[in-house]
Amino acid sequence: MNRLRLWLAGAIAVLALVVIALVVVLVVTRGMQKPAPLEQVAIEVSDTACTPSAVTVGAGTPRFAVKNTSNRVIEWEILNGVMVVAERENIAPGFTVELTPRLEPGSYQMTCGLLSNPKGTLTVTAAGGTAALPAPPRPVDLVAPTAEYRVYAIQAADALDAAAGALKTAVAAGDMAAARTHAAEALAELGHLAPVLHLFHQDADALTSGPTALSALAGALAAPAPPADLPGLVDTVAQSAKNLAGSVHATTPAPHEIIAGAATVATDLAKGFDDPAVAAARIAGVRKVVNLFQLLTVRADKTLAAKLETDLSGIEAALAKSPAPDAKALAPQLTELGADLVALLSALGLNTNS
Amino acid sequence: MLVPLLIMLREGIEASLIVGIVATYLVQTGRRSWLFAVWGGVALAVLLSAAVGLGLAVLNADFPQRQQELFEALIGIVAVGMLTSMVFWMKKAARSIKAGLHHSIDEALSARTQNQGLALVCLVFLAVAREGLESTVFLLATFQQSSGPWAAIGAVTGLAGAAVIGFAIYWGGVRINLSRFFRWTAVFILVVAAGLLSAAVGSLHEAGVWNGLQQVVFDWSHVLPQESTLGTFLYGILGYRDTPTASQVIVYLGFLIIALPIFFFGMPQIPLRSRRTT
Numbered sequence: 001m002n003r004l005r006l007w008l009a010g011a012i013a014v015l016a017l018v019v020i021a022l023v024v025v026l027v028v029t030r031g032m033q034k035p036a037p038l039e040q041v042a043i044e045v046s047d048t049a050c051t052p053s054a055v056t057v058g059a060g061t062p063r064f065a066v067k068n069t070s071n072r073v074i075e076w077e078i079l080n081g082v083m084v085v086a087e088r089e090n091i092a093p094g095f096t097v098e099l100t101p102r103l104e105p106g107s108y109q110m111t112c113g114l115l116s117n118p119k120g121t122l123t124v125t126a127a128g129g130t131a132a133l134p135a136p137p138r139p140v141d142l143v144a145p146t147a148e149y150r151v152y153a154i155q156a157a158d159a160l161d162a163a164a165g166a167l168k169t170a171v172a173a174g175d176m177a178a179a180r181t182h183a184a185e186a187l188a189e190l191g192h193l194a195p196v197l198h199l200f201h202q203d204a205d206a207l208t209s210g211p212t213a214l215s216a217l218a219g220a221l222a223a224p225a226p227p228a229d230l231p232g233l234v235d236t237v238a239q240s241a242k243n244l245a246g247s248v249h250a251t252t253p254a255p256h257e258i259i260a261g262a263a264t265v266a267t268d269l270a271k272g273f274d275d276p277a278v279a280a281a282r283i284a285g286v287r288k289v290v291n292l293f294q295l296l297t298v299r300a301d302k303t304l305a306a307k308l309e310t311d312l313s314g315i316e317a318a319l320a321k322s323p324a325p326d327a328k329a330l331a332p333q334l335t336e337l338g339a340d341l342v343a344l345l346s347a348l349g350l351n352t353n354s
Numbered sequence: 355m356l357v358p359l360l361i362m363l364r365e366g367i368e369a370s371l372i373v374g375i376v377a378t379y380l381v382q383t384g385r386r387s388w389l390f391a392v393w394g395g396v397a398l399a400v401l402l403s404a405a406v407g408l409g410l411a412v413l414n415a416d417f418p419q420r421q422q423e424l425f426e427a428l429i430g431i432v433a434v435g436m437l438t439s440m441v442f443w444m445k446k447a448a449r450s451i452k453a454g455l456h457h458s459i460d461e462a463l464s465a466r467t468q469n470q471g472l473a474l475v476c477l478v479f480l481a482v483a484r485e486g487l488e489s490t491v492f493l494l495a496t497f498q499q500s501s502g503p504w505a506a507i508g509a510v511t512g513l514a515g516a517a518v519i520g521f522a523i524y525w526g527g528v529r530i531n532l533s534r535f536f537r538w539t540a541v542f543i544l545v546v547a548a549g550l551l552s553a554a555v556g557s558l559h560e561a562g563v564w565n566g567l568q569q570v571v572f573d574w575s576h577v578l579p580q581e582s583t584l585g586t587f588l589y590g591i592l593g594y595r596d597t598p599t600a601s602q603v604i605v606y607l608g609f610l611i612i613a614l615p616i617f618f619f620g621m622p623q624i625p626l627r628s629r630r631t632t
Contacts (some may be wrong), residue, residue, distance in 0.1 A: 004394075005390065005391075005394075008390075008391065008395075008397075008398065009394075011398055012394065012397050012398055012401060015398065015401035015402055015404075015405055016401055017403050018405045019402075019404045019408060022404075022405060022408035022409060022411075022412055023408060025412050026408060026411055026412055029412070072357070072581055073361055073581045074358075075358050077560075082559075082565050082568040083562055083565050084559060084560045084561075084562055085562070086419070087419055087560055088364075088417070089477075089488070090361050090417070090488065090492050092357045092358050092492075092496070092505065093363060094497075094499070094500070094501075095495055095496075095500075096499065097495070097501050098416070099416060099417075099419070100416050101568060113572060114576075115573050115575055115576070116573060116576075152364060176595070185375035194447045214406050222497055245525065245551055
């Protein structure tokens, strides 16, 4: 008897603490935004009927939000014949309850308040489940890939900055072999950044055009006699790279800017390129964009997702070959990739604000 | 305000009825010392329900209605079994009562007293836990969804009302003369058990387990709605349904048709008569 007393007291104390802790968690997280499901079927139950009274959803786990607009307490059931497939009880007037039943394809009925009220119909289609129904992403879905891309861009810009600094040091030391290595590194990182360079043209212009363009510099370093003003040129390169890195750190590119930029990279490459290695670096930059948005692409348009993958892997394989094919041979594939990236913009619902 | 009140009253009565009956029974059979365990069982069940309900809210998880219905049905059937055996066991024990002396009942009970006490405390725990989770979820909804404080106040009042009813049953029960308690409370308990059994059949249907005989026998939802004040009391105590299915009616009436005659006529001796013969 005493052992029972002790045991009860202990269990009650522990549970009381758990309840208090949970209440605290609930109160603290109250204001936080809960992730809303992609698709939610809103149903209102009045005194006489359900609105809408006929609902069609994809098989899987559709989410229902049932609101009681009548003035009596109701329960809401999904029926398969007489069998109750899913239900919610005790829905007070004005209250909304949510449920996420697992539904096989077929025809169901929904109860709509009083027994004498007409039942609603619920049709569950086999269209691959709710999650796989084509759906453009919501703004919140774009946050993660965009943030991840920003991290990638910052890493590439920092690497470019480091390579340009090392290039300057190597030139000052007269170590032409090291200078060539660092110039190639810088050129590769610049290629990775290609989709968003248009956002930073003030800093990037010096690195992409004129005598200080990294590609021109790499060529000059490979020549038997380096240009006389080499130290001045690499100084400008190092400074531009530093500025560019600063700007990249300070900027969060928008999703449509990233994808539109990747499309431009592909169409520009289709016009021609000199160095297959540079082209490969730029394609790697495009690949990053496609990969980051791939989940959303698959959800919005499976065919387009598959096509982008085919485009990219074909180009990558060709560029990896030795000797690399010339730009002309790759032009149709690159044009295709550019067009598909433009299509991706509309598939993700981004074309309106680009 | 009235609707949340009645919802919580209904959920609460289902539990407080069993708690009140068990507590009365323990006292009437000379086991007042077990009352602490009854309150402990109630507190444990309330806290456990609150913890699970709040946990579901924190995890933003769906309320597992199907499992809840199955749980309700199983506990309901267990409760029916225990209440019924309690009634008949009480009657058997009453035969040993001479002039309502409690010490003789103690002797009659001593061998099984410990085990039965534990079983009854478990029943109290399960009966409260059975309604507790759904009540927690509903209470949370009233706090989160209602625009004013009235829904929450109503819900809490309903819960308090159910507790008062449980206490009333206990206070009334322990004051009744022992032999009368055995006879008339027993009938009341059997009616409660019939209601519990028919509710369990309903829960089994809602859990997707039992789908036979689902024709609705009558629809009184316009005449005496189950969620009206009177309907709530009738539901909580007698198991009233405004739209009962054939299986519920059959189980309800069938249970009473079998149990009541056995109770009144099945045993050769009942306390009142035995007292007269001695």
